[in-house]
Amino acid sequence: MAEKPNPPATPPPLTGLSALPEADMLEPGESIVTVIHRSLIGLVGIYLVAIAAVGAIFTLLIAISPDTFDTESATISPTLSAIMILGAILLVLILFAATYIYRQSRLILTDRSLLQIMQKSLFIRKASRLSYSNVEDVSAEQRGILASLFSYGTLMIQTAGERDNFDFSLCPNPNELADRIIEERQKYAESIKEENERH
DSSP states (O other): OOOOOOOOSSOOOOTTOOSSGGGGGSOTTOOEEEEEEOOTHHHHHHHHHHHHHHHHHHHHHHHHOGGGGOOOSSSOOHHHHHHHHHHHHHHHHHHHHHHHHHHHOEEEEESSEEEEEEEOSSSOEEEEEEEGGGEEEEEEEOOSHHHHHTTEEEEEEEESTTOOOEEEEEEESHHHHHHHHHHHHHHHHHHHHHHHHHO
């Protein structure tokens, strides 16, 4: 009777199932240096717009059907209760979706390249990769009092040739990040030079 072969001690890695989704975009041997999400200050504007939209809906309902919101009686009418509950649920869903979309957009620095992931909606996502060898210039721009107070701005990465530039808005500490990218680009250039000298 033939013996069954023993399974390998460690199973082979699976592609597309990494704990971090961006890890599947990495080349063999490439490692993540840091992941930058947009500043949380951007969510404040989104939340205010969502709350204002729900308030506008309530105002419209009051204008159309003022009897529904008659609060002279001691008890709240079932219609008013239902509208308030639906409004609260709608607001929570809108804020949850907006927060998820906002936080999924990120810029990833690796030891070889930059990865930009832009989540445009729940079902639209764009991922771009830029090698440090194609980075020509990195700059940061901060406009307004809020940007200075909360230390956020736009990180602009100019690329060589006809490739699209990388612009990452609402970036926290953009000046420090620009310096970090330049530093990583120099390290990458030095590693390529050393590798060429060995060969």
